[in-house]
Every structure is written in structure tokens, then in C-alpha cells.
Amino acid sequence: MINRRQFLTRGAIGAAALTGPNWLRAEAATKLSKIGLQLYTVRNEMDRDFEGSLKRVAELGYHEVEFAGYYNRAPKDVRAILDRYGLTSPAAHVPLKDVQSNLDKTIEVAKVIGHQFLICPYLEDKDRRSLDDYKRHAATFNKAGEACQKAGIQFGYHNHDFEFQSFGGKMAYDQLLADTDKKLVTMELDLYWIAKANQDPLAYMARHTGRFTLFHVKEMDKTDKRGITEVGRGVIDFKTIFAKSKGAIKHYFVEQDTCPGSPFDSIKLSIDYLKQLEF
Numbered sequence: 001m002i003n004r005r006q007f008l009t010r011g012a013i014g015a016a017a018l019t020g021p022n023w024l025r026a027e028a029a030t031k032l033s034k035i036g037l038q039l040y041t042v043r044n045e046m047d048r049d050f051e052g053s054l055k056r057v058a059e060l061g062y063h064e065v066e067f068a069g070y071y072n073r074a075p076k077d078v079r080a081i082l083d084r085y086g087l088t089s090p091a092a093h094v095p096l097k098d099v100q101s102n103l104d105k106t107i108e109v110a111k112v113i114g115h116q117f118l119i120c121p122y123l124e125d126k127d128r129r130s131l132d133d134y135k136r137h138a139a140t141f142n143k144a145g146e147a148c149q150k151a152g153i154q155f156g157y158h159n160h161d162f163e164f165q166s167f168g169g170k171m172a173y174d175q176l177l178a179d180t181d182k183k184l185v186t187m188e189l190d191l192y193w194i195a196k197a198n199q200d201p202l203a204y205m206a207r208h209t210g211r212f213t214l215f216h217v218k219e220m221d222k223t224d225k226r227g228i229t230e231v232g233r234g235v236i237d238f239k240t241i242f243a244k245s246k247g248a249i250k251h252y253f254v255e256q257d258t259c260p261g262s263p264f265d266s267i268k269l270s271i272d273y274l275k276q277l278e279f
Contacts, residue, residue: 035274036064038216038255042263051081056264058085061271066253068093075112090251091117091214099144107151118148119188121158131167131175138179145184156186164197177208187211191236192218192228202244214251228257230266232273242279
């Protein structure tokens with residue numbers, strides 16, 4: 001199994017593809033074009049068969065994918081594979097170390113593939129031990145956001161539950177929101193992790209209008225709050241969340257960190273459920 005840190009560091013870091021199969025192009029005109037997949041869900045399958053996994057994702061009805069590594073594929077080759085199967089990749093996860101020290105190259109590659117968003121997805125334990133750490137990251141994110149903006153790309157941050165830890169009465173996530181420039185740094189809201197932290201995503205969106213533009217559509221198991229399951233089979237009220245955030249969110253990425261069997265079976269169940277919702 002490949003963990004998130006390994007997956008993020010494996011690869012180097014689209015415009016709408018019009019060269020895919022006719023059925024993909026036709027379906028892309030519907031609301032389903034908004035449903036994407038965070039490819040961490042199928043990380044082991046991609047490790048074995050990079051192109052074949054992307055083809056399978058497209059066949060299941062996903063039109064967008066969010067990368068978190070490319071297994072050393074050249075950017076132009078990644079773009080060619082996306083185009084071949086009618087996929088676009090509006091966003092990618094890039095590790096903090098690349099944000100800090102390899103941002104120019106990261107932006108260059110992102111432009112080849114067609115990303116509109118570059119998202120820092122995770123902070124290691126050593127990088128989140130105090131509120132001062134988060135203040136330091138906010139300054140880094142603002143700087144990265146400025147560089148990305150000049151390249152026509154939006155920088156962002158993806159939460160887990162640890163950002164909702166309080167330091168001296170101040171929640172780390174609130175500090176990030178306060179210290180980052182909303183014009184430079186957007187937020188990708190992971191609906192599972194904010195629920196696990198006992199926070200209300202809609203309340204955050206109401207308090208911080210315009211800060212949230214992407215969702216990770218991740219489901220919490222009914223019997224085990226720590227468990228992640230297929231979308232629609234758990235306790236998160238996606239229908240209400242989507243309805244009340246309509247217009248704010250540009251991209252919806254399904255993610256399932258662990259699957260009981262084949263992740264392709266799991267992501268089919270998730271997209272079949274999402275087809276029933278209006279968003």
C-alpha cells in the first residue's frame with residue numbers, strides 16, 4: 001500500500017478535452033461534469049497501471065480528476081492521457097516542501113497539464129505544533145498564492161481534522177483563514193474531516209464567504225466515525241450541504257482513503273449516488 005506522503009512525493013508535478021469518446025463529450029455537458037475524483041483513492045491501481053486506471057475512472061463517469069503525484073510521468077504525457085480519455089484535471093495536490101522550495105517548477109508543470117488550482121494537502125506533525133507554525137504557513141501560502149496568481153492559477157489549502165485543534169483559545173484553522181489573503185489562498189473543504197472535528201461546514205462557509213471553492217466529497221461511516229465509506233452510505237448530509245453551497249463550489253472531488261474491496265467498485269457506488277443529487 002502507498003501512503004499519502006509517498007503518493008504525494010512520487011511524481012513531478014486541463015483544459016477541457018474535446019478528443020475523448022463521443023459518449024464522454026455528450027455526458028460532460030450535464031451536471032456530472034462537476035463530479036471529479038481525487039486519485040489518491042486509486043493510488044495502488046495507478047501504481048500498477050497508470051493509464052489503464054485513468055481510463056477506468058473515465059468509463060465510470062468521472063470527468064475531472066485531482067492528482068497527487070504522477071509516478072515520474074512527463075507532464076506532456078500526463079496531459080496526453082487525460083485528453084485521450086476525455087478527462088481534465090482542474091486541481092492537483094502538491095506537498096508543502098514543493099510549495100516552499102520548488103514552486104516555479106510546480107507551476108510550470110501545472111500549466112502544461114492544465115491545472116487551475118494547486119492545493120497544499122497536508123502538514124506533517126512537526127509542521128503543526130503551535131499557532132506560530134500556522135502563522136508561518138499562512139505567510140508561505142500568501143507568497144505561493146501571489147506567484148500562482150501571476151501564472152493564472154489559484155493556490156489553496158486542504159484541511160484534515162487537526163487544523164481544528166485549539167492553541168490558547170484560538171483554533172488553528174481560524175488562524176489560517178485570518179492570516180491568508182482571500183484573493184490569494186482558497187480553501188478546499190474536506191467534508192469528512194471537518195465533520196470528524198465536530199465542526200459545521202455550512203457555518204464556516206457562511207462566516208467566510210468566498211473562501212471555499214472546492215469540496216472533497218468524503219463520507220463518514222454510520223457505525224464508526226473514524227471510518228470512511230462510499231458516498232451516500234454514511235451520515236453526512238451531502239444533499240443539504242450541496243444545496244446551501246450552490247454557486248460557491250466549482251469542483252467536487254470524491255475521495256475514499258480506504259475501500260473494503262476494489263476502489264473502482266467503491267467510486268462507482270459514490271458516483272451512482274451523486275447522479276441523483278442536484279448541484
